[in-house]
Amino acid sequence: MRRLVAEVVVIGGGAAGTFAALELHRRGIKPLILCKGLVGKSGASIFAGNLVVPGRLLGNTEQQARDTAEFLIRMHNHFLIDQHYARAAGEWIEREYYPELERAGLYLRRDDRGNVVTNDGPVRCMAAHSQGESGVLFMDLRRKQVLRAGIPWLEETAATALLTGADGAIAGVIALDLARGEVVAIESCAVILATGYADRFYPRSTATREMSADGIAMAWRAGAELMNLEIQWWHTSDVRFPLCWQRTQVYPNPIIGSSRSARLYNGDGEMFFDQEADAPAAMGPYTIQLKRLAKQVLAGKARFDGSYYSGFTHVAPGTVTTYTDYAKAFAALGKSVAADTLETACSAHYRQGGIVIDPTTMATRVPGLYVAGGVGGHSNGLIAPATYDGMLAAETVANDLARLRPAALPVDKVAAEEARLLGLRRPRSGNGTTPAQVKKALRAVMGEKMGFFKDAAGMNEALAAVTRLREDMLPSMGLTNVTPRLNHAWLDAIDVTNMLEVAALTIRGALHRTESRGPFYRTDFPDMDNGNWLVKNILTPMANGDVDFRTEPYDLPFLKPDFVRRPSLEVDW
Amino acid sequence: MAERPQVPDSARNLGRDNTGDSPAARLTRLKEGDTVTARLFRFDPTAEAAPRFETYRVPYTKWMRVLEVLTYVSEEIGGDLAHRWFCANRMCGTCAVRVNGREVLACWEPAEPNMTIEPLRNAPVVRDLVIDRSEYERRVLDLTPWLERRDPYAGFPEPLTHPSMARADKALDCISCMCCFSACPVVGLGNETDFAGPAPLVQLARVALDPRDGIDRGRIAVERGAVFDCVSCYKCEEVCPVSIPIVTGAIEPLKALAFKSVVRKSRHARVFLAIVRARGRIDPSALILGVQRLAALRHPFRVLKLWRRGKIDPLKTLLGFRLPDIAQIRQVFAAVRGGRP
Numbered sequence: 030m031r032r033l034v035a036e037v038v039v040i041g042g043g044a045a046g047t048f049a050a051l052e053l054h055r056r057g058i059k060p061l062i063l064c065k066g067l068v069g070k071s072g073a074s075i076f077a078g079n080l081v082v083p084g085r086l087l088g089n090t091e092q093q094a095r096d097t098a099e100f101l102i103r104m105h106n107h108f109l110i111d112q113h114y115a116r117a118a119g120e121w122i123e124r125e126y127y128p129e130l131e132r133a134g135l136y137l138r139r140d141d142r143g144n145v146v147t148n149d150g151p152v153r154c155m156a157a158h159s160q161g162e163s164g165v166l167f168m169d170l171r172r173k174q175v176l177r178a179g180i181p182w183l184e185e186t187a188a189t190a191l192l193t194g195a196d197g198a199i200a201g202v203i204a205l206d207l208a209r210g211e212v213v214a215i216e217s218c219a220v221i222l223a224t225g226y227a228d229r230f231y232p233r234s235t236a237t238r239e240m241s242a243d244g245i246a247m248a249w250r251a252g253a254e255l256m257n258l259e260i261q262w263w264h265t266s267d268v269r270f271p272l273c274w275q276r277t278q279v280y281p282n283p284i285i286g287s288s289r290s291a292r293l294y295n296g297d298g299e300m301f302f303d304q305e306a307d308a309p310a311a312m313g314p315y316t317i318q319l320k321r322l323a324k325q326v327l328a329g330k331a332r333f334d335g336s337y338y339s340g341f342t343h344v345a346p347g348t349v350t351t352y353t354d355y356a357k358a359f360a361a362l363g364k365s366v367a368a369d370t371l372e373t374a375c376s377a378h379y380r381q382g383g384i385v386i387d388p389t390t391m392a393t394r395v396p397g398l399y400v401a402g403g404v405g406g407h408s409n410g411l412i413a414p415a416t417y418d419g420m421l422a423a424e425t426v427a428n429d430l431a432r433l434r435p436a437a438l439p440v441d442k443v444a445a446e447e448a449r450l451l452g453l454r455r456p457r458s459g460n461g462t463t464p465a466q467v468k469k470a471l472r473a474v475m476g477e478k479m480g481f482f483k484d485a486a487g488m489n490e491a492l493a494a495v496t497r498l499r500e501d502m503l504p505s506m507g508l509t510n511v512t513p514r515l516n517h518a519w520l521d522a523i524d525v526t527n528m529l530e531v532a533a534l535t536i537r538g539a540l541h542r543t544e545s546r547g548p549f550y551r552t553d554f555p556d557m558d559n560g561n562w563l564v565k566n567i568l569t570p571m572a573n574g575d576v577d578f579r580t581e582p583y584d585l586p587f588l589k590p591d592f593v594r595r596p597s598l599e600v601d602w
Numbered sequence: 603m604a605e606r607p608q609v610p611d612s613a614r615n616l617g618r619d620n621t622g623d624s625p626a627a628r629l630t631r632l633k634e635g636d637t638v639t640a641r642l643f644r645f646d647p648t649a650e651a652a653p654r655f656e657t658y659r660v661p662y663t664k665w666m667r668v669l670e671v672l673t674y675v676s677e678e679i680g681g682d683l684a685h686r687w688f689c690a691n692r693m694c695g696t697c698a699v700r701v702n703g704r705e706v707l708a709c710w711e712p713a714e715p716n717m718t719i720e721p722l723r724n725a726p727v728v729r730d731l732v733i734d735r736s737e738y739e740r741r742v743l744d745l746t747p748w749l750e751r752r753d754p755y756a757g758f759p760e761p762l763t764h765p766s767m768a769r770a771d772k773a774l775d776c777i778s779c780m781c782c783f784s785a786c787p788v789v790g791l792g793n794e795t796d797f798a799g800p801a802p803l804v805q806l807a808r809v810a811l812d813p814r815d816g817i818d819r820g821r822i823a824v825e826r827g828a829v830f831d832c833v834s835c836y837k838c839e840e841v842c843p844v845s846i847p848i849v850t851g852a853i854e855p856l857k858a859l860a861f862k863s864v865v866r867k868s869r870h871a872r873v874f875l876a877i878v879r880a881r882g883r884i885d886p887s888a889l890i891l892g893v894q895r896l897a898a899l900r901h902p903f904r905v906l907k908l909w910r911r912g913k914i915d916p917l918k919t920l921l922g923f924r925l926p927d928i929a930q931i932r933q934v935f936a937a938v939r940g941g942r943p
Contacts, residue, residue, distance in 0.1 A: 067696060070695065070696055070778075071689075071694060071696075075689060076689070076693070128757065131759065131760060134809070134812070134814070136762075136770070136771075136774060138764070139762050139763055139767065141763060141764055143762060145759045158771065158775075162775070164693070165693050166774060169778070173748050174748075238689075238690075239688060270663075270664040270665045271663070271664065271666055271667045271670060272663055272664075273667050273669045273670045273673070273690040276690060357692065360625065361625055361692075361710055362625055362629060363627070363628070363629055463677075465676070469677070508682070512646060512729075514646060514649075514684075515730075515732055516684070518682055
């Protein structure tokens, strides 16, 4: 076992984590980044396709500024967001974020006369270099900034446990260096958790390979509270074939330089979604698309897993190819973006909920544990607010470091976690299961019972199935090859343990929320119920291992829904 | 299984309509239920003396990609194949491997009926198909490929037009997948050259061709990137999965910058020009002698091999061959400002 000491550990190498580390470094504090993948290359941040133009930036009118704020609060978060936080993040993004990125060299696509290219419409976005590829450029920039600053990192190293001392405060992190197959114990009194907003709980998912709810599982075991885990987002227009392109979108967002966007068609060729006409203010129209698709499914004209189509055949080809890379999937399949549509299917996108934090500080209720980005329950983790979180978390840590007590790793907990990790690298017995098989079984359960349409009976069956997987499959799970070196099956074994725990909590949270809202839909409670459920659905870990549920209303200082109760499928957000 | 058309070996001809290997043709070459035979490179350098190949049979699914073949092997059959990937969407640039000798992104490349899949070259193997990226990353870092502003930042949005960014724009597509780094024969020479490699130079070109940048990138290209060691073989462009014109759009512009700012160190360009001015066209043996000088004689067998294959003709060089209408060529030189070495 390798032992390290760090002033602050940042877990995650995406938009939130790298910015937190850079901000700490700027303040003279020495962070260590732990990244399960490669900094700036793994995770969801590279998928950032659209950069929303906030406030009065780039000549936004007063009305566009209002529409943009409303889009973020109503359509993108379904009012499950702290509006004071949303305002503070929006102001920072307008004032600091884009100038900082451009100053560092990010190229926001201009036209020939030098205007930043945006779409036309009530809510506008721009793109770094090419629409659809912005995240790659962002994260390449962050990776280089971190390298240039000399901030140390451990890549392909998965954090497996947050250790707390006798006082309940953070004392350090245990991690597995995947390439070397070595357990690493890092002593630190402050951790910023920035592991992202998605996990691969479903047969199709936009989460990248390494995402498996680790952050939520680790924070929960360290004593943090969780909220709104059940609010699962969906991508409606992801390419169905080839199967590995389940993250490849036929982007439904407006194309910059135009007001056009992709349309959805059922198998009979009938169009059932046109963002331009149906939801012009929906910059990311995912939930509206999803509800339109649900109606097609109910009418027997499509399935959530395919047999409907998306494309740009109504748009002049130049509109698609001038500023975007949206044609890349078409081209790689030998299809024409001008003439062909692609069969699409739903992929589980991100979970809106996550770890409970104070959105003015990013602190959790565990002393020394801070959160940034999508793994928090406070917002949905778009790249710009996630970066704001990184800044805020670093600022809070800088203020708190003086009063956080120097950490000392609890010897017994270190030994127990090391033993657990080494125990998961056991050889498979004759009829034992592999970690990949357990993951697959979990995804099948979630796909069948926890998709868009769900009800109490199905969710209780899902909970029972997940419990069976934990009790029956996990004990007999083993590896085909027990090499310690770059053994992804070993990592899968660690992942699936976290995934099963968080899946059970997610299902319980979903059972608790007796309404439908945004992308969360229950056939037994089909109404959006703003009277009772405009609340945080909070899960608290109890000392006896049980879960305590409570709800807490949102303060709604700026925007309120304009109805109390309505069938959710009829609501356009 | 549909019959496989004749596909020429050259990577340059792969994926082209006129070779029967267009993306559309690839979609129909295999049908669901067909078998893909994958011969995979397996190696754990900490535990094994030498690499070996293992063959797996994988059922084809619609429009299957190489990544799905690898995932099927690791999750359904082998359970212990080490291969790296994160996004499966041509963005993270971590899944590159060599399929039948050619560098491809596993997530973007259609599966073929018979595939030998190996790790990238020019980087040590960690295990199986996973390579150690650290030497590549070190070379990128050494070129300091981040913007150093000529003028103070003017505030958002800064004055900038697309035409002024157009030269840097293609290089911005680079996803650092290392395909070109693996395919480059000069990088493959190892310590015989200081050549940084195509991908690091693409990273340098991003800032060198950016009108906002203010430092001497030409000097960096030659002193730290050894840009003139590029032999313009175009292997890098052939394999680039995002179609960056690496030689014409990144390396040649860097050579031009180097020639402008550090003429003394741009010996290759100077010799090249001098030969063309003297003889009317390039003479390979004179070029080698002029650039490498006595060092060229360190490899007599290589010289003989080049001679035998007609790549060089020292006799012609000694006889002082020149084109008959050399006067015209010299007029061109005279007309082009800055053409003098």
